[in-house]
Amino acid sequence: MAAVHESVLDAIGGTPLIRLARLGAGIAAPIYAKAEFLNIGGSVKDRAALSMVLAAERDGLLKPGGTIIEATSGNTGIGLAIVGRQRGYRVIAGVADKSSAEKSDILRAYGAEVVLAPTAVPAEDPRHLFNVVQRLAEEIPGAWLANQYDNLANPDAHIRTTGPEIxxxxxxxxxxxxxxxxxxxTITGTGGFLKETSGGAVTVVGADPESSTYGGGDGSPWYVESIGHYLHPDTVEDRMPQALRTELIDSYERIPDREALLAARRLSREEGLLAGPSSGAAVAAALRVARRLGPDDLVVVVLPDSGRSYLSKVHSDAWMREWGFLEEAADGLRPLLDAAAPLVTVAADATVGEALEALGDAPGGVAPAVLARAARPYGVAATEVVGSVSRAALAAALADGAAKPGDPLGGLIGPALPTVGVGQSAADARTVLGKTHRAVMVLVDGRVAGVLPREAVA
Structure with a gap:
């Protein structure tokens, strides 16, 4: 008989384990998915939200008529909106501008106020999402900043509920x-409980985007929301969350974006589980782990949220092609990309002379301008491109005395080049080029893999 609850808050937790029989076919160790997207707000973050609000009330930090404020990629804000509105609070969610539009729509539907702010700026920048919500918390009487990254009631939710359930x-x-x-x-609370209860027998594995600093990446952007640790090249002090206990994580599986996104799509199509991209990353990691194990082992993987929040992204064929994650089309740009000259980029903080020297090898005499020190081991993410640099424009500025070789590029940086995914066609490239652009950037897995001049796609 189905459970009966007196409040929607009583329905948080108690999610099922579902065996991934199709994705795990041929693998000796069984893999079970903890379907956290079946929480009332659609994600594992409902647990943390309820735990943090109740703890804040107990500690006198959140009082009747107060305001809950949080920086979120979406899911924690949704959980706080549900819990907060049920308990009579105003809720303001500062949402990362890279988060899916669906999450902001869901937040508003639950009665939260949404403030969009960037995270792809240095941590010290006043525009940064965390600084924006901090200011709001200081300015609004009776406000409480949930601060999920440093709030120990976050992992405590999983020590008390998720771990024991598994x-x-x-x-x-x-x-x-x-x-x-x-x-x-999630990994600290659940993993910590399982380790302690098993006498240290349970191995805890972190699924991390390939470029995230947690697992040893360079901190450059990735396209799987809600996991990983980003490091802007101009950030001065990089802080780790206090909610994370790294000593509990035995190893990391570093998952490239394409592997994660395709795994999420397989989950829906083969297992009937419409989950988000971070679920794809976790499942990809679980599959790697399980292949190394035997029939006496049992793997549990967390599926954090629902794919309904990502219908415009990972579950959209058009979005996947535009960002270079799908390239199954026979008329794709891969042959043109393979034949193209090596990629040339110019650092946004370069001098005019340095830029001109770099542009000597640039197809079409134009190159993407990228964030300072953005020469990353994994290439330049499309989101790190801040404009374009033209050889003709720089030469003209030198000729008329508007600039000198030692001057910074500054205002000589032009608009960013248009982008096209490697799986799109030459006709698609011509469309985005329009009548004005000299070249187009080709994206592979969300990163700039090359620049094609107009004549290459004519």
Missing amino acids: WEQTGGRVTHFVAGVGTGG
């Missing part, structure tokens, strides 16, 4: 626990 559901047979690492709350 232990009971597997009859204590779980040997490996796999989860994405964002704030660290």
